[in-house]
Amino acid sequence: PNHSQDDDPEFIYSTWLWSKFDELVESLIQLLLLPESDETLKEVVLDTLMEFLKLENGRRFHSAIFLRFLRNI
Numbered sequence: 001p002n003h004s005q006d007d008d009p010e011f012i013y014s015t016w017l018w019s020k021f022d023e024l025v026e027s028l029i030q031l032l033l034l035p036e037s038d039e040t041l042k043e044v045v046l047d048t049l050m051e052f053l054k055l056e057n058g059r060r061f062h063s064a065i066f067l068r069f070l071r072n073i
Contacts, residue, residue, distance in 0.1 A: 025065055029072050
């Protein structure tokens, strides 16, 4: 039987997981940009985003998240 990638449970899970990660990053960016957010919270959110920048691309700087952030500010 010929199985497409769309039928592969690992592919489905991986796609779903990445979509949730993208939602999390977007939520963090929005939280960081809220004027009413506490400065301590903003610092933690920014630290988290910077860690994601490193981890998403094997400890090398990942510009896609950074560019998303810059587009929002």
